[in-house]
Amino acid sequence: DTGVSQDPRHKITKRGQNVTFRCDPISEHNRLYWYRQTLGQGPEFLTYFQNEAQLEKSRLLSDRFSAERPKGSFSTLEIQRTEQGDSAMYLCASSLTTGREQYFGPGTRLTVT
Amino acid sequence: DQQVKQNSPSLSVQEGRISILNCDYTNSMFDYFLWYKKYPAEGPTFLISISSIKDKNEDGRFTVFLNKSAKHLSLHIVPSQPGDSAVYFCAASYNKGSDDYKLSFGAGTTVTVRA
Numbered sequence: 001d002t003g004v005s006q007d008p009r010h011k012i013t014k015r016g017q018n019v020t021f022r023c024d025p026i027s028e029h030n031r032l033y034w035y036r037q038t039l040g041q042g043p044e045f046l047t048y049f050q051n052e053a054q055l056e057k058s059r060l061l062s063d064r065f066s067a068e069r070p071k072g073s074f075s076t077l078e079i080q081r082t083e084q085g086d087s088a089m090y091l092c093a094s095s096l097t098t099g100r101e102q103y104f105g106p107g108t109r110l111t112v113t
Numbered sequence: 114d115q116q117v118k119q120n121s122p123s124l125s126v127q128e129g130r131i132s133i134l135n136c137d138y139t140n141s142m143f144d145y146f147l148w149y150k151k152y153p154a155e156g157p158t159f160l161i162s163i164s165s166i167k168d169k170n171e172d173g174r175f176t177v178f179l180n181k182s183a184k185h186l187s188l189h190i191v192p193s194q195p196g197d198s199a200v201y202f203c204a205a206s207y208n209k210g211s212d213d214y215k216l217s218f219g220a221g222t223t224v225t226v227r228a
Binding site for chain 2: 006033040
């Protein structure tokens, strides 16, 4: 049983560039969540998918952010025109439809220079 | 606004003794609470959870206590081991009717277990 995987683990980009992260959830999990964590804080909810449907987006998710889960399996999170304030750890989690526990991947650490 | 609060940023405990981590919440709609453990450069790992219909849940060395009237929960680790040194996050969720169980997290407590 493989856990949640995320790629890449680290990404350094220059301000203004676009970046895309990938998340592969646990195979039988049909719920997928994205969170963002900054230094000294707990993870903050960004968005959530039930299968391929994106059901909720946080106010934190500006127009520069977009997430997809095209076939209800893996998901991508894209940030356009990155800003230094986007520097953070981006975490993906998955769960069963009936499950309240979410299982997290290792995260993608984004550094915008 | 911060709906889940962990007011102690750090805790140091001697190996073999009890670690007690505290968490307070403000949203009375929360009905499920979780504790996660996080090592540097890794994602949070699920530890233990408790539903609001219970006041205690135990799993091995980990016990979570819930006091709904005080909107307070705590995690007890007995006995503490060096591998328990990590950041511990308290999280909470509620069913908004769309079965959306997004988690609200506290800021974390860094536990250091001294040999």
